[in-house]
Amino acid sequence: MNEKRDLSVKDAQETVRKFAIENGWKDVPNIDxxxxxxxxxIEMSRLLRYLDEEGRKKAIIDKKDEFEDGIGDLFFGLCRLSNQLDIDVEKAFNRVKDEIISKYNNKKGEEKLNL
Structure with missing residues (x-):
């Protein structure tokens, strides 16, 4: 589990699945x-709450490690939940990405974004 290589989304989800199995974690989704x-x-939002725009910009720089840990925790948890729900994270992202780009693309009528 101590892999130090870059993982694709699919690889990350599979790593989380294997880790859960190896550690006897139940694969039944629950509210937890x-x-x-x-x-x-909420932990990450507290780092920015009540700050003006300049304060948020500074906090993002000063607390980058905390944000990185939070994003990592979120992604691990998201992979775990996705496994419990039998959802392919990459497939779900691509479906929603296309919907969001179509809905919010400011370049309507211009060359399509290649994302």
Missing amino acids: KFDHLHEEL
């Missing part, structure tokens, strides 16, 4: 996983 993701978001 949703709560865990919510708690991680």
